[in-house]
Amino acid sequence: MALRLFGLVRHLPRPRLGPGHISVAFASATSAFRSDRLALGIMASAADQRNARTIHTAACLVIGDEVLGGKTNPRTSQTNSAYMAKWCFSLGINLRKVEVIEDDEDEIIEAVRRMSERYDFVVTSGGIGPTHDDITYQSIAKAFGLKLLLHDEAYERMKKLSKPHKSQPNFSWDVESPVKTARLRMVQLPIDESRDLAKQALFARDDLWVPISVVNGNVHILPGVPRLFETLLESLRPHIIGRLADPEGRGICRVIISTPMVESAIAGYLTELAAKVAPRGVKVGSYPQWGKKYNTVTLVGRDSEYLESLVPEVILNVQGRRVHREGEGETEAET
Incomplete structure (x- = not known):
């Protein structure tokens, strides 16, 4: 079947292209070329952006x-x-x-x-x-x-x-x-x-x-x-x-507070605190320290002054103290 179709196609008359047809074909090819150039330009522009x-x-x-x-x-x-x-x-x-x-x-x-x-x-x-x-x-x-x-x-x-x-x-x-x-x-x-x-x-x-x-x-x-x-x-x-959002590259600030209280005991307070400070771009974190006496609460944000203003309140509510690094001053929990 395929061979018969191929033979039939071979004997079909080929269309003759007059000047008008050539002009249309050339215009179509030129348009396609311009479209490709435009597409490449758009891609390049997006990459540069x-x-x-x-x-x-x-x-x-x-x-x-x-x-x-x-x-x-x-x-x-x-x-x-x-x-x-x-x-x-x-x-x-x-x-x-x-x-x-x-x-x-x-x-x-x-x-x-x-x-x-x-x-x-x-x-x-x-x-x-x-x-x-x-x-x-x-x-x-x-x-x-x-x-x-x-x-x-x-x-x-x-x-x-x-x-x-x-x-x-x-x-x-x-x-x-x-x-x-x-x-x-x-x-x-x-x-x-x-x-x-x-x-x-x-x-x-x-x-x-x-x-x-x-x-x-x-x-x-x-x-x-x-x-x-x-x-x-x-x-x-x-x-x-x-x-950068801050061209001076001052980065993000983190405050670390060590607490002897278990997470379940401070979960309610931290939930309320997180909701209060979220509009100011501050995230509140709570991290248990397995095998240690103390857990960690963190405050992370860009406004260092606002973070500092929260520290006394957090220390009071989690009965903790501020540290410079996680695990600072901790000892292994007694077994």
């Missing part, structure tokens, strides 16, 4: 099968997310989401699209090495319809600053090899060719070749190695300080 807007919220995406499988140093996920939480707190950024996912392209695409849309500042950790399972760059490129392109400056920095490993004594940058191909994976970045390249790759220090790839205006791709993650995250501070 994300790259410039005030930062209120943040999210951290930790990527790696080994993290979920427990085969890596637990510091990789725990330290990186904890470090980012403290970093955001110090700058007054609300860290709203920490998520751990596997090295799966579909998972990465879904998560990074969702986070980029919902949060002002997004950081990913892990999956940017030279091996087959390091798929963060390629997955994020697909997430936003971008090409993976060799970043020339990152490549030159890599050649200059990376030291040859003793297991690869004959390696040469001038000779094509599987090792060179693997290393190039780390400097092939998701690039939007319609945007300023300088906004899409940042370098922390002159002695580090590892770039911070910035995608869709607000997704910052960092390595999972804790020491590198922390160094590169800190290097972002001067880039975003002017975009």
Whole structure:
């Protein structure tokens, strides 16, 4: 049947295009080209807007099968997310989401699209090495319809600053090899060719070749190695300080009060307090300390003077005392 139809089609007369038809076809193609250009322009504009807007919220995406499988140093996920939480707190950024996912392209695409849309500042950790399972760059490129392109400056920095490993004594940058191909994976970045390249790759220090790839205006791709993650995250501070809700970067304040009372005994008071202070942007927290004599009550907010005004009342109602860190002066509960 298919062959008969094909034969029939072959014998159908082809339409002749006159000048009018050609003009219409050309106009249609031109219109489509302009539409594509316009769509790219809108995408670029949206990315530039994300790259410039005030930062209120943040999210951290930790990527790696080994993290979920427990085969890596637990510091990789725990330290990186904890470090980012403290970093955001110090700058007054609300860290709203920490998520751990596997090295799966579909998972990465879904998560990074969702986070980029919902949060002002997004950081990913892990999956940017030279091996087959390091798929963060390629997955994020697909997430936003971008090409993976060799970043020339990152490549030159890599050649200059990376030291040859003793297991690869004959390696040469001038000779094509599987090792060179693997290393190039780390400097092939998701690039939007319609945007300023300088906004899409940042370098922390002159002695580090590892770039911070910035995608869709607000997704910052960092390595999972804790020491590198922390160094590169800190290097972002001067880039975003002017975009914070408080440009002076004074951050969020926390008051910690230690109480000998059990949570159930102070729950009613804390509920009333939380409702009273919520309109002023203050959050009230209560945290039991297992195996200790004292529990912890916290007040968190941006208005330090208002927080200080609440301290005497809270101390009185929870029969507690103010401390500088959780667990300060506590001893193990008697058994």
